[in-house]
Amino acid sequence: MKRSRRHSDSLGRASALLRDHGLKKTRPRIDVLSLLLSARKPLSHHEIAGAIPGADKVTVYRVLSSFLEHSIAHRIETGDRVWQFAVCPCGHTEHCHPHFSCRKCGKMECLSDVKLPRWSRLKPGRVVENQEIYLHGLCASCRKEGA
Amino acid sequence: MKRSRRHSDSLGRASALLRDHGLKKTRPRIDVLSLLLSARKPLSHHEIAGAIPGADKVTVYRVLSSFLEHSIAHRIETGDRVWQFAVCPCGHTEHCHPHFSCRKCGKMECLSDVKLPRWSRLKPGRVVENQEIYLHGLCASCRKEGA
DNA sequence: CATGCAAATGCAAGTGAGTTGCAACTGGCG
DNA sequence: CGCCAGTTGCAACTCACTTGCATTTGCATG
Ligand SMILES: [Mn+2]
Ligand SMILES: [Mn+2]
Ligand SMILES: [Zn+2]
Ligand SMILES: [Zn+2]
Numbered sequence: 001m002k003r004s005r006r007h008s009d010s011l012g013r014a015s016a017l018l019r020d021h022g023l024k025k026t027r028p029r030i031d032v033l034s035l036l037l038s039a040r041k042p043l044s045h046h047e048i049a050g051a052i053p054g055a056d057k058v059t060v061y062r063v064l065s066s067f068l069e070h071s072i073a074h075r076i077e078t079g080d081r082v083w084q085f086a087v088c089p090c091g092h093t094e095h096c097h098p099h100f101s102c103r104k105c106g107k108m109e110c111l112s113d114v115k116l117p118r119w120s121r122l123k124p125g126r127v128v129e130n131q132e133i134y135l136h137g138l139c140a141s142c143r144k145e146g147a
Numbered sequence: 148m149k150r151s152r153r154h155s156d157s158l159g160r161a162s163a164l165l166r167d168h169g170l171k172k173t174r175p176r177i178d179v180l181s182l183l184l185s186a187r188k189p190l191s192h193h194e195i196a197g198a199i200p201g202a203d204k205v206t207v208y209r210v211l212s213s214f215l216e217h218s219i220a221h222r223i224e225t226g227d228r229v230w231q232f233a234v235c236p237c238g239h240t241e242h243c244h245p246h247f248s249c250r251k252c253g254k255m256e257c258l259s260d261v262k263l264p265r266w267s268r269l270k271p272g273r274v275v276e277n278q279e280i281y282l283h284g285l286c287a288s289c290r291k292e293g294a
Numbered sequence: 295c296a297t298g299c300a301a302a303t304g305c306a307a308g309t310g311a312g313t314t315g316c317a318a319c320t321g322g323c324g
Numbered sequence: 325c326g327c328c329a330g331t332t333g334c335a336a337c338t339c340a341c342t343t344g345c346a347t348t349t350g351c352a353t354g
Contacts, residue, residue, distance in 0.1 A: 119282060122282075126247060127284045128284040131283065138276070
């Protein structure tokens with residue numbers, strides 16, 4: 001019940017987002033976007049394509065790229081050369097929060113409520129337009145179980 | 148003159164580092180390490196192998212991996228799925244400074260003198276053991292020329 | 295409701311950074 | 325010296341992601 005509720009909510013939200021961004025409402029886009037909206041964590045291309053029966057891999061890559069261009073989603077580097085994707089709650093192009101990955105269970109989390117630091121005075125005259133922060137360590141549940 | 152001075156310094160430093168870490172002093176390791184020591188910026192595997200005539204690509208990968216294991220060098224994600232490598236001035240396993248890349252000239256820099264932020268109170272009970280910070284923007288010289 | 299067409303899809307083939315297997319070699323120790 | 329664990333070098337492999345191209349389709353327009 002809970003699951004299907006969330007899923008149908010996501011369908012509606014997905015439609016609205018696509019409309020708002022002037023993207024055609026197609027099957028692959030609805031499927032990928034509603035999946036990302038209902039996911040509790042960032043997903044890899046492999047996880048996304050695997051979760052959508054009959055999805056074409058290349059189309060999923062292209063759908064994800066269009067979401068990035070329109071700042072509907074953001075892309076996370078995992079360190080193992082595989083990207084992960086999540087819907088961006090703030091609507092910015094840049095990363096707007098740090099990401100945390102657990103060295104034990106491997107889960108990646110968007111720390112949506114954590115502010116990014118200011119880099120006002122870097123020695124010479126550099127301008128920071130954008131930043132990516134990856135924190136690694138133990139998540140709350142893995143920590144309880146003992147490292 | 149300046150260049151050969153720096154280069155021979157690097158040779159000596161490379162030998163010493165290998166000895167200190169108990170790594171056999173081999174041709175590929177000396178070549179790669181002295182190159183990294185004399186480089187002013189992080190280098191990709193491609194740049195490293197290309198700068199060493201006759202170098203075997205696989206050996207260079209393996210040499211770099213051994214440097215990472217021994218915390219002689221650190222590895223940087225560039226966002227385009229290519230790694231870059233730099234000698235680690237502090238000797239830590241973790242990243243110990245942020246990295247900056249210029250959106251115009253593409254150069255990556257180690258901000259060795261910039262401190263990493265503390266993440267003492269992340270809401271739940273996570274422990275941060277390690278962090279990677281990538282800043283993107285305009286470097287000092289590209290900024291002068293006008294963005 | 296047609297009709298048209300730019301945009302999107304789906305399939306096959308390609309790219310390239312990084313990995314693996316394995317036989318030959320060698321740095322450094324006794 | 326002579327050994328041998330560790331290292332090298334070559335060929336073959338993997339696999340995430342990209343490109344090309346012919347076919348289909350969302351949706352704006354009349
Ligand atoms: Mn995120
Ligand atoms: Mn660095
Ligand atoms: Zn965990
Ligand atoms: Zn620059």
